[in-house]
Amino acid sequence: MTTHESIDFDVLFIGGGPANLAGAIRLMQLAAEKGRELEVALIDKGAAIGSHAISGAVMNPVAIAELYPDYRDQGFPVEQMVRGDGFYFLTGQRSFKVPMVPRQMHNTGFPIVSLSRVCRWLGEKAEELGINIFPGFDGKTILMAGDGKTVAGVRTGDKGLDKDGKPKTNFEPGIDLMAKVTVLGEGARGSLTKELAGRLPIRSGRLPELFETGIKEVIQLPEDHFFKESPFNDIHTLGFPLDLNTPGGGFVYEMADNRIALGFLVALGYENPALDIYDTFMRFKGHPLIQKLIRGGKVIEQGARAVSTGGWFSMPQLAVDGALFTGNAAAIHSTPAIKGIHLAMKSGMLAAETIMDAIEAGDAGRRTLAAYGQxxxxxxxxxxxxxxxNFAQALAKKGPAKWIHLAAQHVTGGKGLRDRLPAVDDATTLKPQRSDSLDVEKYDVPKDDPAMVDKLTGVYLSGTLHREDQPSHILIHDQRVCVEKCYPTYGCPCTRFCPGDVYEMERSGDGDGIEGIKLNFTNCLHCKTCDIKDPFRNVTWTCPEGGEGPNYKQA
Incomplete structure (x- = not known):
């Protein structure tokens, strides 16, 4: 029987994104103000802080200005400042600049940032304050107290298992990290948050979470490029290559040193099982407007992630006995503004204030921690x-109803025609189609244009690495479901919604049907789209061995 070492902390943060980093920093600031010594730890599954952090990103600076009023003087990493907004509607070959930008998307004066660099900067600040930062450690399972309802900590994953799950000569068992308060800030579809939702009623009475999956690139441009003379350097698009019934859109932001951030998001409530998210991204890049922006460029980094966009009504209960939820793990995101970093950071800071009160009171029970939600x-x-x-729910409507709901929300401060507009789980929205109708012609990626790269090249440019001789962290529970149900009904949509080419159909010898799904788990970008969108809930994403996955540096 494996023995697990145990280490005690006052507070344990799971996930090294902006929410938990800001929360840990704020907690130590409060401890210093009150003259208290705290043992605080933060773990992250990436090999380094920031290596799994990817976002657009135009950042509302309100939260960082609260955390560090002189953040610019302290070297906070800013790529560019937004000098103007451009909003375009795209058709197949044309683009139309929309004269009015929605008020939530007014970004002039906001910094454009690399979230990976922001997290590294925050990580350095956290270490300076004495926070124990442990990258390369994944939270594998929640540890509960004897009462079965109090979170007592987290066990990290074992290291050094072979592909059959047996210990190798370099085996290291996971560690039990115990804490008075555990803060779960794993990002969208966090595996520990999902596990806890199966144990405690944290989602009772809440709407289903809604998600979008985005693919982002950093592109190096030549010296003479569009943004040198453009009055705006923050572009958002609506329309092509999606139809108006499928929510999603693109963005292009100017970065420093003649680079741009370019990406496209697709709401995972789409109905067409033939939709290929990466192919949609490439069609977006092939549009004449986007081609004009990236001409002469070279993709230098690519990645993908899911974003929880359901917002207020899909947020879980924010506190349980011994634990809190922060950032996008708790569906904290502004879909109208297409922003979440500032909200995530502030959620962590408010969690820190609540934790300090709980520690001073000697009570980390749910009733005390519930002050965080208030x-x-x-x-x-x-x-x-x-x-x-109600914004994400309105976007999911079709035809004129979508625009009527959105207009009503615009003039009523979000209430709209019906408050608490219903939502539908993303896993349930696909419409059955014959498998022979799913052979849609893919976008022909040019072989000689470094600004246009295929899916596997994108995986390479993400820096993704996984040890091949370990158990797959992606679990297909029953291959018969893939063969007998998913293929004939939807044509195995996992092969199209995954942006990393993880899923591959193994065709039958006679060409009629499939024998199963082959998992190329080493390609996984940790976006977790499969865990969200699989129509039979036959796929579960778990953390691989700590320190593996993408290695973002500029995203």
Whole structure:
């Protein structure tokens, strides 16, 4: 029987994104103000802080200005400042600049950032304050107290297992990290948050979470490029290559040193099982407007992630006995503004204030920690989330109903025609189609254009690495479901919604049907789209061995 070493902390943060980094920093600031010594730890599954962090990103600076009022003087990494917004509607070959930019998307004066660099900067600040930062450690399972309802900590994953799950000569068992308060800030579809939702009723009475999957690139441009003379350097698009019934859109932001951030997001409530997310991204890049922007460029980094966009009504209960939820793990995101970093950071900071009160009171029970939810609701975070509380649900509507709902929300501060507009689980929205109708012609990626790369090249440019002789961290529970149900009904959509080419159909010898799905798990970008969108819930994403996965540096 494997023995697990145990280490005790006052507070344990799971996930090294902006929410938990800001929360850990704020907690140590408060401890210093009150003259208290705390043992605080933060673990992250990436090999380094920031290596799994990817976002657009135009950042509202309100939260970082609260955390560090002189953040610019302290070297906070800013790529560019937004000098103007461009909003375009795209058709197949044309683009139309929309004269009015929605108020939530007014970004002039906001910094354009690399989230990976922001997290590294915050990580350095956290270490300076004495926080124990442990990259390369994945939270594998929640540890509960004897009462079965109090979170006592987290066990990290074992290292050095072979592909059959047996210990190798370099085997290291996971560690039990125990804490008075555990803060789960794993990002969208966090595996520990999902596990806890199966144990405790944290989602009772809440709407289903809604998600979008985005693919992002950093492209190096020549010296003479569009943004040198453009009055705006923050572009968003609507329309092509999606139809108006499928939510999603693109973005292009100017970065420093003649680079741009370019990406496209697709809402995972789409109905067409033939939709290929990466192919959609390439069609977006092939549009004449985008080709004009990236001409002469070279993709230097690519990645993907899912974003929880359901917002206010899909947020879980934010506190349980011994634990809190922060950032996008708790569906904290402004879909109308297409932003979440500032909200995530502030959620972590408010969690820190609640934790300090709990420690001083000697009570980390749910009733004490529930003050976090009230703090958030009373803050500018709550105000912004309530304004977008029905937005994602309205986007999922079809035809004129979509625009009527959105217009009503625009003039009523988010309430719209019906408050708490219903939502449908993304895993349930695909419409059955014959497998022979799913052979849609793919976009022909030019072989001689370094600004246009295929899917496997994109995986390479993400820096993704996984040891091949370990158990797959992606679990297909029953291959018969793939063969007998998913293929004839939907044509195995996992082969199209995965942006990393993880899923591969193994065709039958007679060419009629499939024998199963082959998993190329070493390609996994950790976007977790498969865990969200699989129509039979036959796929579960778990953390691989700590330190593996993407290695973002500029995204």
């Amino acid at each position: 703090r958030l609701a009373d803050s500018w975070v709550g105000e912004e989330l309530r304004e977008g509380r």
